[in-house]
Every structure is written in structure tokens, then in C-alpha cells.
Amino acid sequence: MENQDPNKQNQRLNKDKNGKGLMMKTAIVGVVAGLIGGGVSYAALDQLNNSSMNNNAAQTSISSNSSKVSKTSAKTSGSMTAAYNRVKGAVVSVINLKRQQSSSSTDFYSIFGGSDSSKSSKSNKLETYSEGSGVVYMKSNGKGYIVTNNHVVSGSDAVQVMLENGKTVNAKIVGKDSATDLAVLSIDAKYVTQTAEFGDSKTLQAGQSVIAVGSPLGSEYASTVTQGIISAPSRTITTSSNQQTVIQTDAAINPGNSGGALVNSAGQVIGINSMKLSQSTDGTSVEGMGFAIPSNEVVTIVNELVKKGKITRPQLGVRVIALDGVPEAYRSRMNIDSKLKNGIYIAQIESGSSAAKAGLRTKDVIVKVDNKSVSDVASLHKILYSHKVGDTVDVTVNRNGNEKTVKVKLQGN
Numbered sequence: 001m002e003n004q005d006p007n008k009q010n011q012r013l014n015k016d017k018n019g020k021g022l023m024m025k026t027a028i029v030g031v032v033a034g035l036i037g038g039g040v041s042y043a044a045l046d047q048l049n050n051s052s053m054n055n056n057a058a059q060t061s062i063s064s065n066s067s068k069v070s071k072t073s074a075k076t077s078g079s080m081t082a083a084y085n086r087v088k089g090a091v092v093s094v095i096n097l098k099r100q101q102s103s104s105s106t107d108f109y110s111i112f113g114g115s116d117s118s119k120s121s122k123s124n125k126l127e128t129y130s131e132g133s134g135v136v137y138m139k140s141n142g143k144g145y146i147v148t149n150n151h152v153v154s155g156s157d158a159v160q161v162m163l164e165n166g167k168t169v170n171a172k173i174v175g176k177d178s179a180t181d182l183a184v185l186s187i188d189a190k191y192v193t194q195t196a197e198f199g200d201s202k203t204l205q206a207g208q209s210v211i212a213v214g215s216p217l218g219s220e221y222a223s224t225v226t227q228g229i230i231s232a233p234s235r236t237i238t239t240s241s242n243q244q245t246v247i248q249t250d251a252a253i254n255p256g257n258s259g260g261a262l263v264n265s266a267g268q269v270i271g272i273n274s275m276k277l278s279q280s281t282d283g284t285s286v287e288g289m290g291f292a293i294p295s296n297e298v299v300t301i302v303n304e305l306v307k308k309g310k311i312t313r314p315q316l317g318v319r320v321i322a323l324d325g326v327p328e329a330y331r332s333r334m335n336i337d338s339k340l341k342n343g344i345y346i347a348q349i350e351s352g353s354s355a356a357k358a359g360l361r362t363k364d365v366i367v368k369v370d371n372k373s374v375s376d377v378a379s380l381h382k383i384l385y386s387h388k389v390g391d392t393v394d395v396t397v398n399r400n401g402n403e404k405t406v407k408v409k410l411q412g413n
Contacts (some may be wrong), residue, residue, distance in 0.1 A: 067138055069198050069199065070198060080209060083211060086266075087135070087194075089136075090136040091134070092136060093131060093256075094134040095159065096130040096132070096159060097129060097159065098126065098127065131256055133258060134260070135261045137302070141189075143186045143187070143189050144188070145186055145302070146161060147184055148182075148259030149181050149272065149274050153173055159185060172187075175304075175305030179313065182272065198298065204233035209264075211226065211262075212227075212262055213263060215256045216255060217254065217256045226251045230248070231250050236378050244293070246274070246291040247292045249271075249292060250289070253273050258274060271294055272293040275290070314384050315384060315413055316354055316411075318355045322375070323336065323340060325376075337365070337398055342376075343366055344374055345363070346364045354410060359406050364398070367397065368394075369394065369395055389411065391409070393407070394408075
């Protein structure tokens with residue numbers, strides 16, 4: 001399932017006091033989980049509260065104010081030691097710090113048991129909440145820029161970075177994007193000794209050798225290297241809140257690797273490690289299925305984050321599910337035309353959104369946008385993201401077996 005605006009939707013669902021929104025979210029997640037790989041669970045590799053999940057991010061070497069993709073081709077075989085040496089100084093540990101909740105009493109008489117007026121508040125003491133990885137990709141204007149995963153720094157009160165030499169320095173969040181799960185941090189440029197270079201993820205081939213570099217289980221195991229291959233250069237997966245096209249690899253990705261680098265034999269970062277397939281819905285353990293955000297997408301996002309601090313995307317204001325991910329057993333319950341094989345089912349419409357104003361309805365199935373066929377969320381995004389906020393698009397939907405085209409003015413996220 002895909003949400004055009006994951007943050008707002010999730011907030012709205014969580015705040016739904018009567019529980020209807022939460023039920024919708026749960027149902028949609030269940031549909032998706034039963035769909036991907038015959039029912040699987042994708043885990044963001046975030047090591048929250050010492051749990052077993054973590055994500056990776058990687059970045060590139062650049063000189064000026066933006067990042068770019070290198071056109072140098074990677075060899076498909078050979079030793080990966082040289083490749084590791086080209087990035088080892090650029091891969092860092094990212095530490096998410098949070099202030100701890102403390103209980104304090106302000107009533108004098110409570111000391112002697114006279115009354116109970118204790119209250120909970122945040123202390124000024126920062127403690128490590130989770131750890132991930134990151135990649136230094138640019139040194140510019142007195143700053144070193146680091147790419148990591150959004151979920152690695154999400155909810156932090158402060159962020160620190162542990163460099164390859166073991167030194168820990170303070171970092172600032174430049175910008176973050178929940179939709180792509182990317183974030184950019186900055187540190188003082190004097191601490192930067194090496195920057196990584198982005199390779200061209202469009203040239204990847206299945207079977208190509210790669211290494212994953214990061215901090216599995218946290219900074220104690222910083223600069224850990226695992227080797228594998230590209231299992232699939234382009235794989236569309238669905239998580240509980242998004243649908244993404246990612247690189248699939250069998251290089252071991254463990255908790256703490258989030259935000260780390262997936263590196264080709266030329267020593268170029270071709271992906272940001274971000275999640276893994278942990279188990280099927282029946283509890284069957286899965287190994288060797290990790291996923292990374294393609295470097296070409298990373299470059300686009302980090303450049304925008306450095307420039308504006310956020311990503312503004314045109315959207316319809318709907319929460320959707322790709323039809324090819326809906327099992328036959330669910331189709332009749334969702335009133336989906338049995339003849340429809342491809343399209344995007346509208347599960348929910350934001351109140352006051354562009355979709356609502358244009359007359360789109362829940363249970364409509366989007367089949368075309370600007371007369372271009374839409375088969376999955378990735379194809380929908382491709383069309384929408386070619387426009388700007390404020391543009392008007394023609395959206396063709398199947399409603400009760402009949403096609404209807406409406407004009408929708410795209411809103412921002």
C-alpha cells in the first residue's frame with residue numbers, strides 16, 4: 001500500500017479516537033503483507049531501544065554545493081579490499097540521542113508523605129536511544145555532509161556522529177524525508193578526512209559483487225564489511241506506509257547498518273542500505289534479502305534537502321493500494337471490478353484534499369493519469385513527480401465498472 005502523504009496520514013490515523021482510521025490502516029497493512037512475497041514482513045533496520053532493527057545509508061564524494069553520480073563503470077569481479085579502502089573513512093556511526101523522562105516532586109509536604117504531587121518531565125541528560133550508520137559524501141562551505149536514513153535520526157533530541165578514528169562529534173539535521181527514508185546531517189568540515197563517491201545505480205546488473213559497510217549492532221562494530229551480490233537491481237517492495245523501488249542484495253545487513261553504504265567494486269556508493277526482509281507472515285525466518293535505496297534517487301533527494309531542508313512533492317491527497325497486491329479473496333469485499341487487473345485502489349481520501357475537491361471517492365480505482373496507464377504506486381509517483389505543485393492533471397478512474405476522468409489540481413505534501 002502506498003500513502004501519498006505518509007506522515008500526515010499516519011498522524012491522522014493515530015489520532016482517530018473512534019478507532020476507524022486505525023482499523024483501516026491495519027487492514028491495508030494486512031493486505032499488503034499478504035501480498036509481497038506471498039506474505040512477508042519488511043523490517044526497517046532501526047535499532048530502537050536496543051531492539052533488533054537497523055537501517056543503512058551511503059553517500060558520495062563531491063566538491064561543490066551538490067552531489068552527483070559518477071560515470072565511471074565498475075568491474076564485475078575482483079578484490080573488494082580496494083573498494084572498501086575508497087569508502088572506509090567516509091562511513092560513520094550515527095547516534096540518536098534522547099532526553100530521558102524523569103519523575104520529580106515539587107510539593108514540600110510530599111517529602112514527608114503529606115501529599116503526592118510528583119510529575120513527569122524530561123531531564124537535560126541525553127542518552128543513546130539508537131544507533132545507525134551514515135556516509136560522508138560532500139565537503140562544502142565549511143561543512144561536511146552526511147547521508148543516513150530518516151528513521152535513524154527520527155525523534156531525536158540531538159544527534160552525534162562517530163568518525164572512523166573513534167572521535168565523536170555533534171551533528172545537525174539539515175533535512176529529512178520520510179517518504180524515501182533519507183536524511184542529511186552536517187558536521188564541521190575539519191573532521192572530514194574522506195568523502196564517498198556515488199556510482200550510477202542504473203547500470204547495476206544482477207550478480208554484480210558489492211559490499212555493505214556500516215555499524216551493525218551499533219558503534220562497537222563500526223566499519224564492518226560484508227560481501228554479497230546484487231540479487232535484483234530494481235525491486236518494487238511495499239512496506240506498511242510506502243512503496244519503493246530498491247536494490248536487492250544478499251550482502252548481510254544487520255541492525256545498525258541503516259544509513260550505511262552499499263558499494264560496488266569501484267568503491268562507489270550505489271545504494272543506501274535501509275531495510276531487510278526479516279520473516280514471512282507465518283514466522284518463517286528469511287536470510288539474505290536486504291534492500292538499499294538506489295544512489296541515483298539518493299543524489300536527487302540529498303541535493304534537494306541541502307538546498308531547501310525538505311522535499312515538496314505534488315500529490316493527490318489519497319491513500320492507495322496497488323491492485324496487483326490485493327488477493328482475490330479481498331477484491332469482492334473491497335467492491336473491486338473483477339475485470340480490473342491493474343490500477344490503484346483509493347482506500348482513503350484526506351478531508352479537504354485536492355482529490356476530495358475534484359470529486360474522487362474511496363473505492364475508485366485509478367487506471368490512468370494524463371492518459372498514461374497506472375499499474376502500481378511507483379508508476380503513479382513517476383507521473384505525479386514529473387509535475388509541480390499547483391499543476392492540474394487528468395485522473396481517470398474506474399467507478400462501479402465505468403470510467404470517469406476528472407481534473408485534479410496537485411497539492412503539496
